Amino acid sequence: MALLQANVYSNVLEMEVMLDVILPQTTRKKMGTDTQGATEDVAVLYLLHGMNGNHSVWQRRTSIERYVASYPLAVIMPSTDLGWYTDTQYDMKYWTFISEELPAICHELFPQLTTKRDKTFAAGLSMGGYGAVKLGLKKAEKFAAIASLSGGLTLAEGLPHLLEIKSQAYWEGIFGPLEKIKDSENDLVHLIENFEAPDNAPAFFLACGTEDPLYQANFYAFQKMREKGFNVIFKEGSGSHNWDFWDDWIKEVLDWLPLG
Numbered sequence: 090m091a092l093l094q095a096n097v098y099s100n101v102l103e104m105e106v107m108l109d110v111i112l113p114q115t116t117r118k119k120m121g122t123d124t125q126g127a128t129e130d131v132a133v134l135y136l137l138h139g140m141n142g143n144h145s146v147w148q149r150r151t152s153i154e155r156y157v158a159s160y161p162l163a164v165i166m167p168s169t170d171l172g173w174y175t176d177t178q179y180d181m182k183y184w185t186f187i188s189e190e191l192p193a194i195c196h197e198l199f200p201q202l203t204t205k206r207d208k209t210f211a212a213g214l215s216m217g218g219y220g221a222v223k224l225g226l227k228k229a230e231k232f233a234a235i236a237s238l239s240g241g242l243t244l245a246e247g248l249p250h251l252l253e254i255k256s257q258a259y260w261e262g263i264f265g266p267l268e269k270i271k272d273s274e275n276d277l278v279h280l281i282e283n284f285e286a287p288d289n290a291p292a293f294f295l296a297c298g299t300e301d302p303l304y305q306a307n308f309y310a311f312q313k314m315r316e317k318g319f320n321v322i323f324k325e326g327s328g329s330h331n332w333d334f335w336d337d338w339i340k341e342v343l344d345w346l347p348l349g
Contacts, residue, residue: 090116091112093112094107095107101186108167108168108195109147130203131201131202131208132203132209133202134164134165134211135224137220137221138217144166163202171216173264174217178262207233210235210346211236213238214239219242221236222240222310223280236342236346239297239301240303242309245279248270281319282313287314293319295322295323296324299327299328300328301334308323
């Protein structure tokens with residue numbers, strides 16, 4: 090595998106954005122494990138960070154590069170600040186960037202990446218789990234599989250918890266008045282309940298630690314998706330909202346992805 094670090098300019102955000110990118114590379118080693126590269130139609134996983142992270146955090150806190158070495162898969166890890174993968178009230182369009190501009194940039198810079206839905210995936214942790222599920226619900230035509238680890242999936246139902254994490258001014262800068270999150274385009278439960286054709290949605294993988302404060306929220310989102318008829322599985326394991334859990338479970342996500 091090859092690891093690239095890229096500074097790219099976002100016309101949407103009007104700023105430089107950092108990406109970490111893992112690409113398949115053919116290697117032949119006298120000792121160790123050979124890897125197989127690819128020059129076209131490479132499956133791609135957009136791997137999203139949480140509130141305390143950036144483009145580099147998956148590399149620094151997990152062994153994602155080592156884990157992915159045996160898969161025919163590229164991994165795109167962008168930095169999106171604290172924007173909750175949303176077009177914010179303060180005019181930073183993180184949703185437009187992640188859902189539209191970033192794939193276009195990546196296909197321009199890395200033309201070997203697939204353009205096929207059935208080989209395009211997204212995953213993330215915490216805030217990134219929210220972003221990944223949002224991609225699956227609002228851009229279902231672009232993604233075959235979505236994974237969320239400890240995702241912040243029920244914002245409208247968890248307002249008191251949000252205010253324990255950051256101030257009301259912060260959240261309203263992202264989403265607007267808090268009482269208006271419910272039933273908005275940023276309310277994942279609302280998107281789930283109003284999704285018109287669950288049979289055409291991506292497959293979803295939700296996982297959360299049993300000691301995680303977000304466990305009940307994740308199980309609730311799973312129940313809503315199952316009731317609606319989505320192809321969704323929910324996994325749980327011992328652990329809290331931390332990198333020990335995410336480092337273990339990203340391996341489960343890679344095994345679950347429909348890579349053929």
